[in-house]
Each structure stands twice: as structure tokens, then as C-alpha cells.
Amino acid sequence: MLGRYDATIDDVAGLLQGEPDYRVRQLWEGLYHQARFPAEMTDLPLDLRARVEAALPMMLTEVSRVTADGGDTVKWLWSLSDGAAVETVLMCYPDRVTVCVSTQAGCAMACGFCATGQAGFRRNLRTGEIVEQVIAAIREARPRRVSNVVFMGMGEPLANYDRTWGAVQRLHTDVGISARHLTLSTVGIVPGILRLTGESLPVNLAVSLHAANDALRDSLVPMNRRYPLDMLVEACGSYVATSGRRLSFEWALIDGVNDHDSDVEELAGLARPLSAHVNVIPLNPTRGYEYPGSPRRRVREFREALEARGVKATVRVTRGSDIDAACGQLAGAAFPVAPGSPAPGSPAPGSPAPLVSPSAGPTGQKRTSAVKLGIQDRGRA
Numbered sequence: 001m002l003g004r005y006d007a008t009i010d011d012v013a014g015l016l017q018g019e020p021d022y023r024v025r026q027l028w029e030g031l032y033h034q035a036r037f038p039a040e041m042t043d044l045p046l047d048l049r050a051r052v053e054a055a056l057p058m059m060l061t062e063v064s065r066v067t068a069d070g071g072d073t074v075k076w077l078w079s080l081s082d083g084a085a086v087e088t089v090l091m092c093y094p095d096r097v098t099v100c101v102s103t104q105a106g107c108a109m110a111c112g113f114c115a116t117g118q119a120g121f122r123r124n125l126r127t128g129e130i131v132e133q134v135i136a137a138i139r140e141a142r143p144r145r146v147s148n149v150v151f152m153g154m155g156e157p158l159a160n161y162d163r164t165w166g167a168v169q170r171l172h173t174d175v176g177i178s179a180r181h182l183t184l185s186t187v188g189i190v191p192g193i194l195r196l197t198g199e200s201l202p203v204n205l206a207v208s209l210h211a212a213n214d215a216l217r218d219s220l221v222p223m224n225r226r227y228p229l230d231m232l233v234e235a236c237g238s239y240v241a242t243s244g245r246r247l248s249f250e251w252a253l254i255d256g257v258n259d260h261d262s263d264v265e266e267l268a269g270l271a272r273p274l275s276a277h278v279n280v281i282p283l284n285p286t287r288g289y290e291y292p293g294s295p296r297r298r299v300r301e302f303r304e305a306l307e308a309r310g311v312k313a314t315v316r317v318t319r320g321s322d323i324d325a326a327c328g329q330l331a332g333a334a335f336p337v338a339p340g341s342p343a344p345g346s347p348a349p350g351s352p353a354p355l356v357s358p359s360a361g362p363t364g365q366k367r368t369s370a371v372k373l374g375i376q377d378r379g380r381a
């Protein structure tokens with residue numbers, strides 16, 4: 001079945017055969033620009049509305065939603081047509097409205113401190129499943145407008161490159177959220193970053209650095225074993241040069257692990273030449289990771305020490321932590337574990353992370369017992 005937001009404009013034209021030509025544009029704009037359900041498109045004939053509703057079903061079924069921060073943060077748990085589960089978070093701030101979307105059900109990157117990484121990978125989302133999360137958020141946020149979309153929910157956007165990029169194009173061109181308000185966040189899949197340099201839409205790039213030497217980064221972000229820092233930094237430099245967009249580094253501060261003075265020094269050494277902005281995130285606790293986040297005072301000192309070395313840094317405002325909607329914390333529906341599937345958790349010591357090539361479909365699919373994801377928006381502390 002073709003999902004509503006997977007259908008191309010040609011699919012829509014096929015569906016509207018026999019109708020006047022202008023109906024195609026009308027419907028397309030209703031779906032995307034106005035984020036309306038066909039049933040709400042009172043400018044379409046009644047029978048046509050019903051036909052479109054039936055022919056182009058929504059792919060996300062709301063399982064639950066929770067709100068926090070006095071209603072300013074909304075977290076959804078969705079079930080997809082095959083039972084996979086993903087989550088989306090809407091965050092309303094005084095000056096902007098941000099939606100954080102998932103690009104995969106689960107994640108194969110296996111970062112030990114991230115609840116999604118602990119749970120493992122299930123499958124890539126389709127373009128329409130990513131776009132639909134934004135449409136739901138747009139409808140919920142009314143009368144406010146969604147201004148920003150961050151691809152920082154469950155999954156690794158650059159390991160699901162084509163579908164993620166398809167969503168970027170739809171959001172920019174059809175929904176009308178400019179590329180400069182879209183941010184892709186990656187563990188650092190170098191071929192994916194290099195592919196981005198060839199795209200015509202300049203999105204913001206966030207790289208989840210968390211460590212600025214290979215030994216430490218190998219242990220925190222297993223994908224570093226495949227794409228070590230020198231390769232990653234070079235790719236980031238190319239992206240900044242060709243896109244003209246700001247690069248940011250994400251740094252989840254872990255007590256006694258990556259919050260030393262030497263970490264500040266190393267991080268500043270990487271960030272300064274790239275004019276990268278650093279987002280310091282106090283690590284949010286997750287069940288599968290034993291180390292705590294750095295104390296608040298250390299978070300502040302870390303940021304100040306970066307600034308003193310000429311690196312712009314902000315501490316992310318935590319949103320939704322009371323509903324487990326903060327980075328790395330969201331716990332989705334429990335999946336039944338398929339017989340014989342590997343237990344959720346980090347890969348065996350020394351083994352590389354499960355790898356997914358940027359343009360390939362899902363590899364090494366496994367079912368996992370729980371899906372969790374981490375989400376947050378950036379803001380000043």
C-alpha cells in the first residue's frame with residue numbers, strides 16, 4: 001500500500017485521472033503546504049476526498065502521546081504498518097517550534113550511552129514515514145508554525161541516506177521549511193557526509209563527536225573504528241566549504257569520561273579550524289549505561305573553557321526529561337524478540353559496530369526487545 005506521503009506527484013496525478021489538471025496541485029498543496037487530511041479539503045468534491053483518503057492511507061498510527069513542560073513538549077509513540085515503533089518529539093519554544101524526527105526504527109550504530117543504540121536496529125523508515133512525523137507535529141503545533149526539523153530522533157540519518165534525503169526535499173520544497181532550518185545529525189558516516197557536499201540543498205550538519213581522540217571515540221561511538229577522526233574532520237571541512245552551512249559538534253558530557261581539561265583542549269583543536277559550534281549535552285541516564293552525566297558545575301566549566309579557547313558553545317536546554325523525552329532516553333514500545341536474535345546491547349568487546357552503508361537498504365536486521373531514542377533541541381542554558 002502506498003503511504004500518503006510516499007506517493008509522488010505522478011502517483012497523485014494517476015489517482016486523479018479524469019479530474020481537471022488543477023486538482024493535482026490543489027491536493028498536493030493541501031497535503032504538504034497546508035498539512036491537511038483529504039477529508040478536510042473542503043475545496044475538493046466530497047467523493048474525491050473520500051477516494052484520496054482511502055487510496056493514500058497514513059502510515060503512522062498513534063499508540064500514545066505524552067506531554068511535558070506545560071504542554072510545550074509532546075512526545076508520540078507511533079506504530080508503523082509492520083508493527084515497528086518510532087517516536088517523534090515536538091518542542092515549542094518562545095522563539096521557535098522544533099520537531100525531532102526518527103529516520104530508522106532502532107539504530108545499528110551501537111553507541112553504548114544511547115538507549116536506541118542499546119536496543120539495536122530494526123529497519124529503515126521510508127521517506128513518507130519520516131515526512132508524516134513532521135505533518136503530525138505541524139498539525140499539533142497549530143496555531144504556531146513548525147520552524148525547524150532536526151533529524152536527531154531514533155536512528156542514523158546517513159545510514160538511511162536516500163529516504164532521509166527524500167524527506168529533506170519534501171520538507172523544503174513541498175512543506176516549505178527551508179533547508180537552513182533542517183539539521184541532520186550523524187555519528188560521522190564519512191561517505192554520507194561527502195554525499196551531502198554534492199547536494200543542492202544546504203542543510204545544517206551536526207556531528208555527534210563526544211570524543212576528540214580516536215581511542216576514546218572508538219569506545220563511545222563504535223563507528224569511529226570505521227571512520228576515524230582524521231577522515232571525519234576532513235569530510236566535515238569539505239561540507240562546510242561547499243555548503244556554507246554551520247557545522248556543530250554534539251558532546252554528551254559523561255562524568256570522568258570525556259569532561260577533562262584535556263578533552264576541552266582536544267575538542268577546541270578540532271572545532272576551531274572548522275568554526276564548528278559545540279552543543280554540550282549533559283548525558284541523560286539510560287538503563288544500559290553505568291556512567292552518570294557530568295555534574296552541572298562541570299558542564300558550565302566545560303562550556304566556559306571552550307569559549308575561552310575561541311569555540312562557540314551552548315548547553316542544550318533539557319526538554320521532556322520528566323517524560324523520558326530527553327536525548328537518549330525515550331523508550332518506545334516493547335518489541336517481541338525474534339527467536340535466535342541477538343540480545344540487545346553493545347557489540348562484543350572489540351567487535352566493530354554493525355555497519356550500514358549510506359545508500360544500502362537495511363542490513364543485518366534484528367528484532368529487539370525495546371526501542372528507545374534520544375531527542376533534544378538546542379538552546380541556551
Ligand code: SAH
Pocket residue numbers: 109111113114115151152153154155156157185186187206207208250251252281282283284285286327328329374375
Ligand atoms: N544517529 C544520529 C542521530 C540520533 S542521536 C547521531 O548519532 O547523531 C541524537 C543525539 O543524541 C546524538 O548527538 C547522540 O549522541 C545524543 N545522545 C544519545 N544518547 C544520549 C544520552 N543518553 N544523553 C545525551 N545525549 C545522547
